[in-house]
Amino acid sequence: MSQQIYNTLTRRKETFETIQSRLVTMYVCGPTVYDKAHVGHAMSALAFDVIRRYLEHGGYQVRHVMNYTDVDDKLIRRGRELDVNPIHLAERYIGEFEKHIADLGLLRATVYPRATEEIPRIIALIERLVAKGHAYAIEGDVYFRVKTDGDYGKLSGRRLEEMRAGARIAVDERKEDPVDFALWKAAKPGEPSWESPWGSGRPGWHIECSAMILRHLGERIDIHGGGNDLIFPHHENEIAQSESATGQPLARYWAHNGMMQLAGEKMSKSIGNLVTIEEFLARHEADVLRMMVLGSHYRSPLTFSDETVTQATSALERLRSALRPVTSASGGADAGKAENLERQIEASRKRFLAAMEDDFNTAGALGHLFDIVRVIHQACEQGLAADRITSAQDQLRLLMGVLGLHSERPAAAGDRSAAFIELLIDMRNELRGLKLWALADRIRDRLDDLGVLIEDAREGTTWRRR
RNA sequence: GGCGGCGUAGCCAAGUGGUUAAGGCGGAGGUCUGCAAAACCUCUACUCUCCGGUUCGAGUCCGGACGCCGCCUCCA
Numbered sequence: 232m233s234q235q236i237y238n239t240l241t242r243r244k245e246t247f248e249t250i251q252s253r254l255v256t257m258y259v260c261g262p263t264v265y266d267k268a269h270v271g272h273a274m275s276a277l278a279f280d281v282i283r284r285y286l287e288h289g290g291y292q293v294r295h296v297m298n299y300t301d302v303d304d305k306l307i308r309r310g311r312e313l314d315v316n317p318i319h320l321a322e323r324y325i326g327e328f329e330k331h332i333a334d335l336g337l338l339r340a341t342v343y344p345r346a347t348e349e350i351p352r353i354i355a356l357i358e359r360l361v362a363k364g365h366a367y368a369i370e371g372d373v374y375f376r377v378k379t380d381g382d383y384g385k386l387s388g389r390r391l392e393e394m395r396a397g398a399r400i401a402v403d404e405r406k407e408d409p410v411d412f413a414l415w416k417a418a419k420p421g422e423p424s425w426e427s428p429w430g431s432g433r434p435g436w437h438i439e440c441s442a443m444i445l446r447h448l449g450e451r452i453d454i455h456g457g458g459n460d461l462i463f464p465h466h467e468n469e470i471a472q473s474e475s476a477t478g479q480p481l482a483r484y485w486a487h488n489g490m491m492q493l494a495g496e497k498m499s500k501s502i503g504n505l506v507t508i509e510e511f512l513a514r515h516e517a518d519v520l521r522m523m524v525l526g527s528h529y530r531s532p533l534t535f536s537d538e539t540v541t542q543a544t545s546a547l548e549r550l551r552s553a554l555r556p557v558t559s560a561s562g563g564a565d566a567g568k569a570e571n572l573e574r575q576i577e578a579s580r581k582r583f584l585a586a587m588e589d590d591f592n593t594a595g596a597l598g599h600l601f602d603i604v605r606v607i608h609q610a611c612e613q614g615l616a617a618d619r620i621t622s623a624q625d626q627l628r629l630l631m632g633v634l635g636l637h638s639e640r641p642a643a644a645g646d647r648s649a650a651f652i653e654l655l656i657d658m659r660n661e662l663r664g665l666k667l668w669a670l671a672d673r674i675r676d677r678l679d680d681l682g683v684l685i686e687d688a689r690e691g692t693t694w695r696r697r
Numbered sequence: 698g699g700c701g702g703c704g705u706a707g708c709c710a711a712g713u714g715g716u717u718a719a720g721g722c723g724g725a726g727g728u729c730u731g732c733a734a735a736a737c738c739u740c741u742a743c744u745c746u747c748c749g750g751u752u753c754g755a756g757u758c759c760g761g762a763c764g765c766c767g768c769c770u771c772c773a
Contacts, residue, residue: 242701262773275773305771388700389769396699436771458773463700465772489702490767499772526721527710530702532766534709542709542722549721552735582719586711595711598720605737612737668731675733686734693735 234289236454237530237590239462239485240386244590249453250483255286255293256448258482260440260457260465261343263300264324265309265317269505270520270535271458271491271498273335277521278488278529279456280337281634285587288633295340296447298440299325301347302433307422318347318423331508335517336635342447346439350425353434353442356476357414357427365475369405371417371430377410380471386485387463412468414438437468444473444481455482459530460497462487489532498535506535515540518636522547525593525634546597550631553604554624554638557617558690568610569619575606576626583630593634603627640696652683656692659685 234247249255259279262272276297283293300306301321310317325345332339346353357373360366365379377383377391384390394410403409413435418424424431444452450473457466466485473481490497493504511520522543527533579599586595607623628638655674662671675685682697 239701260773263771268773272773278773303771384700387768390699393699394769456773459701460768460772463768464770488773490773492766495766497767497772501771522721523709531710532703536708538722539709545723546709546721555735589713592711594709594721595719598711601720608736663731666731672732679734684734686736687730687732688735689730 234286234588235590236484236486238483239459239487240482245484247484249291250451253291255283255291255454256452257283257293257454257456258296258298258440258444258448258452259340259455260461261297261299262324262328263303263305264321264328265303265306266324266500267507267509268324268328268331269491269498269500269507270511271505273331273508273511273520274491274524274533275456275458275488276332276337277335277524277635279486281525281529281593282454282456282486282591283338284633284635285591293341294448295338296342296344296443297340298443299328299343299345300436300439301325301345302423303346303436311421316423321345321347327509331512334512335508335520336637338635344443344447346434347423349439349442349446350434352446353438354415354425354427356438356442356445356472359476360414360472363475365472366414367407368415368429371415371432372405372413373415373429374406374411375414375468375471375475376407377412377471378408380475383471384467386470387467389463389467412437412464414472437465438472440465440469441472441476441481444469445477450477450479450481452482454484454486456486456488459487459489488529491535492532493535497532515544516547516640518547518640519543521635525597525636527594529591529593547636550600550604550627550636551639553607553627555693557611557620557624558688558693568613569615572606572610572615572619572623576603576623579603579606580626580630587633596630596634600627600630603630652678652694656685656694660692663687 235244236247237244257279259275262268283295286293299321302317306317306321310320313320331337357366360375361368361373364376366373366375384394391410395408415427415429415432415438416435417429418431418433422433424433444455455466455469462485470481492498493506496502496504498505519540520543523533523535523539526543526546579602582602583596583599586592586599589595603623603626607620607627610620610623631638655678659671659674662674678685678694679697684695684697686693686695
């Protein structure tokens with residue numbers, strides 16, 4: 232088998248082949264930084280993080296670019312409402328997002344370009360489009376002339392006639408065609424603006440991505456990603472701009488993640504039904520969100536609810552349960568059982584890889600990881616030699632790492648309670664030795680209330696944080 | 698209205714037309730344990746929204762109905 236990837240452009244799974252051998256160029260649309268990011272943004276970033284990790288695991292080098300839209304209508308409006316410079320506002324939310332990237336355990340992109348830092352390239356690209364007759368200027372605005380793009384609508388499956396007919400867009404009489412869209416917007420007083428051949432103004436939304444891709448990745452890229460809400464108009468327009476300018480197909484594979492749903496609706500800023508990344512991380516560990524994303528296919532919608540969060544938390548705990556230090560020291564089990572363990576793990580590992588090769592089927596892949604979890608526990612029950620179990624655990628840890636999951640919860644910084652907890656456990660075990668069960672149980676219950684879970688095994692007492 | 702997607706157990710969710718429909722969560726019973734917890738074992742969808750069709754054979758392909766979601770306006 233070879234890597235398969237679903238391509239929105241063809242609406243089919245296709246065999247993944249890169250333009251340059253062993254190098255993947257991937258551009259993923261990032262957020263417009265006018266407000267706090269929510270878990271839906273995180274879902275998208277996580278989905279492409281996993282794709283990238285798997286490609287890297289397969290031996291590819293990935294050149295990964297994610298943009299920040301740091302100038303647009305919403306940012307300007309927001310800045311006006313709060314009476315702050317929109318550029319500074321963007322700066323603040325970019326800072327927050329950068330922290331989320333670290334907190335969520337996302338691999339850092341190769342470059343994080345910002346619209347405001349790409350203005351000369353954006354202007355150059357627009358000039359190129361104007362020179363080729365694909366764009367026209369009117370009173371300081373520049374519009375893309377959609378009718379010059381013969382295959383406009385190919386990504387989203389739309390036809391121009393139908394779009395003109397059912398135009399819900401407020402028609403700007405100055406445009407040649409209602410479907411034409413802005414490449415450059417003339418500045419209004421007090422707005423951030425840059426000088427251009429058409430007067431002072433700022434870029435339209437779609438053009439920044441075309442310009443950034445051109446600069447940071449080239450005329451053609453392997454994967455272009457983003458949420459499926461961007462298919463139209465954003466990605467359709469990007470294709471129109473880039474391909475009209477270069478005469479080449481922009482991206483080989485268009486990959487789109489499904490939307491995070493909250494209470495049966497898409498999570499979005501405009502509806503206001505959202506949970507910010509900050510809120511989520513204040514209550515849960517980052518890997519819980521990763522587990523939620525891994526638990527269903529990236530192209531499907533993902534339901535966010537108390538119950539799905541709890542389920543993901545428990546599932547993560549289950550995965551990690553197989554990685555606890557091996558305490559059994561018997562080692563008396565026969566070699567046949569050890570071989571059996573290795574065989575089962577190898578079979579699961581192959582199924583895991585096959586699932587991932589099939590359009591990054593993380594939910595299927597996770598299922599095979601849980602099979603490994605079970606056989607590790609079985610091996611422990613059977614008293615297999617510790618070194619055989621440890622090597623099985625190494626396999627599991629490695630595959631979890633491919634998905635970006637950590638094998639244990641990161642320790643809280645500056646927490647020095649461990650020594651005290653162990654002191655209490657020692658005291659409790661003395662009480663147990665004296666069969667003073669009531670007192671011993673009280674210590675266990677009180678620690679449980681504090682989030683510390685005590686487990687008495689034959690080999691001794693262990694504890695962990697809930 | 699146009700385009701796209703989805704409907705699998707109490708919940709989440711995978712599923713190349715073909716032996717017993719993954720896995721997780723939850724639940725029930727058992728083993729272990731002073732009691733727990735964890736782990737292990739057993740059980741928890743004779744059936745994949747419904748109705749037709751193609752086929753020797755369909756959750757999987759085709760048509761239709763119903764329901765839900767996304768995009769068509771800023772959106773990951």
